[in-house]
Amino acid sequence: MDTKNMREYLGWLYYQYLLITGIYVLEPWEKSIFNTVLFTMVAMVIYTSYVFVPVHVRLALEFFSGVCGGQHESTMALMN
Template identity: 40%
Template sequence: MAVKRLMTYLYWLYYQFKLITCSELMVPCEQLVFYTVIVPMLAGIVYAIYIFITMQINLAFQELILYHSG
């Protein structure tokens, strides 16, 4: 039952995304071009945020270790 609710929720999120981006009204070839641009751009943003946050946490721990050792 939980899997069905999860799938329904994911479908709802996908449909909301299609409505917000107006891709529901696009022809399939337009959707292909749109998603070819949007998906790599979003992946790049998520990757950059992941790298940035990792670096900031690493620097914070280094400062904490330096503060406690000296």
């Protein structure tokens, strides 16, 4: 019962996607081209972010900790 509801909901979501993007009116091969292109783009965005975001975040963290934390340490050291 639950899986059926879920499937209905997903069907409804896909229908909304068809209507909003306008590909509802397209022929099936055009729909698949659009879906493929969109899927590829989304997949690439996700993959890119998976590969590069952690590196960037780490670098950014290092930079900011270098800017703030480093100064902090040194002033603390001076105080001490």
